[in-house]
Amino acid sequence: MATSFDSTLANLGIARTGAATAARDTSNLGNSNMDQGDFLTLMTAQLKNQDPFEPVDNSQMVAQMAQFSSLSGITEMNSTLKAIAERLNGTSTGDAMAWIGRTVLTPGNTAYPRVDGGVGGTIDLGGDAANVTVTIEGPNGALLRTVELGAQPKGALDFEWDGTTDSGEAAGPGPYTIKVGARSAAGSSVPATPLVWAPVTSVSLGADGAPVLTLPGLGQVPVSAIRKIG
Known part of the structure; x- marks a missing residue:
């Protein structure tokens, strides 16, 4: 049975150690994550329900305040790091506009001549080849030029x-x-992908925030497909 002293403390909202307490808030049960609010609530409850005849030692209070300060600093640092990560992973409109006017190398088979009339590109060879041949056709499909590159190793070939x-x-x-x-030397076909240079005429942002480039003759190309930037 509670004494009159316990009743007085209860009326003041203070419970002695071991005394019956009010019903607890169970809304956060099962939540394994604690934030600053939870930490402050626990510390306040400790102060509110301490035994007035055996108050919390000052050194313990200092240690708990130091933990609270450390938690606050970690939370702020995590927020800052998250903001930095979002900035690095995101692409602003200004970043996307920087692609316009650049020349990029990307998989494709449609090419336009440079100012000097020449065309450059790269071949992505999937294996060693005994002979590599490049053929160039005009707008009407007529054969314009055949370029023999001979034997070439696996990899990128300009x-x-x-x-x-x-x-x-x-x-x-x-x-x-x-x-x-x-x-190949045995006469079998070797995988070969042509890569061509093309100017970026316009750019838009995809659903994931990554730039999508519009290239003449190639259409819309995601920036992830770009191999080089001129």
Whole structure:
């Protein structure tokens, strides 16, 4: 049975150690994460329900305040790091606009000539090849030039075409279709992907916030497909 002293303390909202307490708030039961509010609530409850004849030792209070300060600092640091990560992973409109006017290297087989009339590109070879051949066709599908590159190892292979046909005439303004053929020493086909340079004419942001580039003859290309930037 509670004494009159216990009743007086209860009326003041103070419970002695071991005394019956009010019903607890169970709304956060099962939540394993604690924030600053939870820590402060616990410390306040400790002060409110301490035994007035045996108050919390000052050194314990200092230690708990130090823990609260440390928790506050960690929470603020986590918020700062999260903001930095979001900034690094995100792309603003200004960042996307920086792509316009740049020349990029990307998988594709449609190419336009440079100012000097030539065309450059890269071939991504999936294996060693005994012979690699590049053919360039005009807008109407006519064969303009065949370039023999001979034996080449697996990997990236750069190629150049001066913009003239097999007969030595200027090939015209394009666009050109680049086709690549590669065969191994045994005569089997070797995977070969042509990569062409193209100017970025416009840019938009995809649903994930990453830029989507519009390239002449190639359409919309995600920035993740870009191999090089000129």
